[in-house]
Amino acid sequence: MLLTSLTDPRDLERAVTVGDDVLSRAELLDRAGRLAASLPDHGPLAVHATPSIDTVVAITAAILAGVPVVPVPPDSGPAERGHVLTDSGATAWAGELPDDVDLPVVLPGSQPIAPRPVDPAATAMLLYTSGTTGRPKGAQLSGTAIAAGLDALYQVWDWTPEDTVAHGLPLFHVHGLILGVLGSLRRGSRVIHTVKPQPARYAAVDATMYFGVPTVWNRIVDEPDAARALGRARLLVSGSAPLPATLFDRIAALTGQAPVERYGMTETMITLSAHADGERRAGWVGLPVPGAETRLLPATDDATDDATDATDAGPVPDDGETIGRLQVRGPMLFDGYRGRPDADDECWAGQGWFRTGDLAVRDPDGFHRIVGRESVDLIKSGGYRVGSGEIEAVLLDHPAVSEVAVVGAPDPDLGQKIVAYVVGDGRDAQALIDHVAAQLSWHKRPREVVFLDDLPRNPMGKVQKKLLT
Ligand code: MLC
Ligand code: AMP
Secondary structure (H helix, E strand, O other): OOOHHHHOOOOOOOOEEEOOEEEOHHHHHHHHHHHHOOOOOOOOEEEEOOOOHHHHHHHHHHHHHOOOEEEEOOOOOHHHHHHHHHHHOOOEEEOOOOOOOOOOEOOOOOOOOOOOOOOOOOEEEEEEEOOOOOOOEEEEEEHHHHHHHHHHHHHHOOOOOOOEEEEOOOOOOHHHHHHHHHHHHHHOOEEEEOOOOOHHHHHHOOOOEEEEOHHHHHHHHOOHHHHHHHHHOOEEEEOOOOOOHHHHHHHHHHHOOOOEEEEEEOOOEEEEEOOOOOOOOOOOOEEEOOOOEEEEEEOOOOOOOHHHHOHHHOOOOOOOOOOEEEEEEOOOOOOOEOOOHHHHHHHEOOOOOEEEEEEEEEOOOOOEEEEEEOOOOEEEEOOEEEEHHHHHHHHHOOOOEEEEEEEEEEEOOOEEEEEEEEEEOOOOHHHHHHHHHHHOOHHHOOOEEEEOOOOOEOOOOOEOHHHHO
């Protein structure tokens, strides 16, 4: 049973809070159980993943029923949503139905579902995530992988049923949904979702652990009163994107405690973290969590060069300086991309090793520092992973665009901001931004459009994106 605490016959008051809505454990079990009773036998169930108690109920229902669930970002435009629904093969919808979706909506039944055995090895969750090219891929996470990933964090962070987690992150990604919500429901601890990750909202709730992406932490330290209020917590956790050392120091100065940084991916859950009772080092993401292993292979110019994956070259030295390509393995890894054997071939390196696409160094104590990504085509903006190819394809659909290159540019708040370099007719940047925002999720819109006469290309005609970053 993935959500172990739900089998505990004792009730827990205020087990889940989202904004003004509060459910005890028994109330959640009743609402989710009645929705579960109405689910089709075959999923996946698509959940309109608004930051709401209804989303928590729907996802809990699917897990209780053993029906895979695909959370759909609530602001995804028709192009993105259509792809997710078609690619996942979703059979039903939970939540408010957008006009462009033609699926039966599930409504709660009068009686909760009778407990039934669920295969832990089956896909529990399909999370859509960007690749360097093409449309997002559905990462298939089993109940076993999610449980292993969460159980590792309980150890590393000394996370107990007495804890209360607070955050305001989206409920369709590993960070906000799996760690924040499912992590609490498995552990039997309380979770408070603040609907938006605004500093004042974090400060207004009483919790022992606060989760945020670096952009959220950056906004918190810009409101020193809010930051100081979080000093009472047991752990301040940052992840999903690099936490700059200066930001680490500002959090520590204002709250009186160094943040715990951890590193993960949609495909792997969290594999590296500082420990609650261990060293927290600015700029470093820590040690492998229990059950996870890492290796760093020599970096080359060609990210898919299999020759250097052969371990004959040996791993790079653990000197804290030599950069290698980070691979991870462990029981918390996903089971591959739905219907994408090509993408599976690219990411699996044999014997369970997964190519993260990140570059890292490891010191003699086993501490890891993430130094960047192998590909310029994966952008991390506000903690969201965005593939440049997906945005380029949408921009090329616009009649005023003949050529485009999308890159991530450094940004003090978002980490990276999405910038589109465009060759074409006209100079209406806002029209192009609106075009992307209408087709894809809001956060995938370019923050800046730069018009050029030509894109920089090498003699082979390939766009040289590194010249644009
Ligand atoms: C938002 N706005 C919209 C809109 N959506 N307006 C029109 N249409 C839409 N669809 C408005 C908001 O209301 C707001 O206005 C303004 O746009 C800015 O909104 P915002 O939410 O503040 O946006 P932004 O600054 O871009 O976002 C920063 C952010 C966000 C930190 C809130 O990037 C975020 O939630 N990031 C978390 C991503 C995440 O969880 N990643 C984890 C991936 S899992 P106003 O007027 O209200 O200001 C992973 C694995 C791991 O990586 O390791 O964890
Ligand atoms: P996602 O698929 O959204 O889960 O994004 C995963 C990517 O986020 C990783 O491959 C890293 O590039 C990045 N990431 C996550 N956590 C960290 C971190 N603590 N430091 C640096 N990068 C991170």
